[in-house]
Amino acid sequence: MADAKPIAAPEGATGVLVLANGEIAWGRGFGAEGEAVGEVCFHTAMTGYQEIMTDPSFAGQIITFTFPHIGNVGANADDIEAEEPHALGMIVREDVTTPSNFRSVERLDDWMKRHDRIGLSGIDTRALTRRIRSGGAPNGVISHRADGMFDIPLLLQMARAWPGLEGMDLAISVTTDTHYGWEGGVWRLGFGYEDDLEEDGRPHVVAIDYGAKHNIYRNLVKAGAKVSVLPATASFDQVMALKPDGIFLSNGPGDPAATGEYAVPVIRALLETRIPLFGICLGHQLLGLAVGAETTKMFQGHRGANHPVKRLSDGAVEITSMNHGFAVVSSTLPETARETHVSLFDGSNAGFELTDRPAFSVQYHPEASPGPQDSFYLFEKFVGSLGVAA
Numbered sequence: 001m002a003d004a005k006p007i008a009a010p011e012g013a014t015g016v017l018v019l020a021n022g023e024i025a026w027g028r029g030f031g032a033e034g035e036a037v038g039e040v041c042f043h044t045a046m047t048g049y050q051e052i053m054t055d056p057s058f059a060g061q062i063i064t065f066t067f068p069h070i071g072n073v074g075a076n077a078d079d080i081e082a083e084e085p086h087a088l089g090m091i092v093r094e095d096v097t098t099p100s101n102f103r104s105v106e107r108l109d110d111w112m113k114r115h116d117r118i119g120l121s122g123i124d125t126r127a128l129t130r131r132i133r134s135g136g137a138p139n140g141v142i143s144h145r146a147d148g149m150f151d152i153p154l155l156l157q158m159a160r161a162w163p164g165l166e167g168m169d170l171a172i173s174v175t176t177d178t179h180y181g182w183e184g185g186v187w188r189l190g191f192g193y194e195d196d197l198e199e200d201g202r203p204h205v206v207a208i209d210y211g212a213k214h215n216i217y218r219n220l221v222k223a224g225a226k227v228s229v230l231p232a233t234a235s236f237d238q239v240m241a242l243k244p245d246g247i248f249l250s251n252g253p254g255d256p257a258a259t260g261e262y263a264v265p266v267i268r269a270l271l272e273t274r275i276p277l278f279g280i281c282l283g284h285q286l287l288g289l290a291v292g293a294e295t296t297k298m299f300q301g302h303r304g305a306n307h308p309v310k311r312l313s314d315g316a317v318e319i320t321s322m323n324h325g326f327a328v329v330s331s332t333l334p335e336t337a338r339e340t341h342v343s344l345f346d347g348s349n350a351g352f353e354l355t356d357r358p359a360f361s362v363q364y365h366p367e368a369s370p371g372p373q374d375s376f377y378l379f380e381k382f383v384g385s386l387g388v389a390a
């Protein structure tokens with residue numbers, strides 16, 4: 001590869017997508033210049049691109065938006081689910097245009113550039129999505145070079161050398177590095193914080209952050225809890241030192257089996273305490289692993305804001321926000337776990353509860369952001385079940 005030379009792109013192309021199988025799509029780069037390598041997936045939400053880009057669960061992924069006009073409402077300081085974007089980049093159909101929205105403070109392409117994220121427009125996203133649907137989510141690289149010079153063999157080598165999400169623990173790279181309390185914002189108190197916790201009548205939820213979205217904490221607080229956040233590597237003793245009334249396992253990126261290597265023993269010990277526990281997405285998968293179920297890499301994953309899920313207790317359909325590429329294999333759930341929700345797209349597991357412990361979890365995102373609010377009730381169900389510390 002050493003002597004491979006950059007080649008000039010076709011007229012007007014300043015960006016390119018190179019898939020590990022050698023397929024190439026030329027487009028126009030925007031945002032930061034450079035390269036990003038990861039799994040190329042697609043997302044069907046029509047709105048909420050900033051929330052999607054900042055969702056830490058998207059670490060390691062390049063998002064193809066199926067909605068053709070992305071960027072129309074610009075960027076603002078509110079529609080973020082973490083301080084920084086975590087998705088590596090975006091692939092879109094149309095060029096980003098001047099925003100038209102009263103909340104916009106910045107163009108999307110400028111926001112992408114400021115946060116060192118690469119965008120690629122002018123791609124036939126419909127064809128790419130069909131390719132992902134039929135062939136699974138491929139590894140690939142996007143490159144943005146304003147001079148239109150690309151070293152295709154090198155890009156191909158990068159795409160092929162990327163190991164893939166399977167076996168990858170990414171929670172460790174996006175989790176918080178300290179522990180803090182959450183109250184509509186963030187205050188960092190560091191360890192020793194347990195002595196400052198006021199008894200104010202609200203149940204105390206200790207959240208383990210594997211890559212949590214802000215709107216989960218907002219919803220827990222709205223449902224009446226006070227929330228403390230601990231890093232993904234928190235030990236049983238660190239969780240218990242905060243005297244939790246409830247324990248929350250967050251969403252997050254990567255392969256649950258890899259994160260489970262350190263998370264599962266802690267979750268198993270926490271289950272023994274019989275303190276109520278709630279998990280979302282990666283947290284749901286980790287709870288599954290903790291009770292002996294298996295997780296598997298899905299063919300193409302579920303990413304969108306209108307995924308129908310059937311609630312088995314009463315047959316109601318919840319329209320949900322989803323973002324996952326791994327799933328709990330329902331047939332491997334133990335007898336002590338009752339499936340509570342299934343995806344109406346493919347019948348895959350979308351939630352379960354334990355029959356011998358006060359613990360439940362869902363594969364989808366009840367906090368939405370973006371997406372419908374059908375499942376907000378789960379936060380009330382969880383917080384409402386917590387005994388208030390005397």
Ligand SMILES: NC(=O)CC[C@H](N)C(=O)O
Nearest residue numbers: 057251252281282325326
């Ligand atoms: N949103 C999430 O928590 C994603 C969980 C896991 N990383 C998956 O892709 O399935």
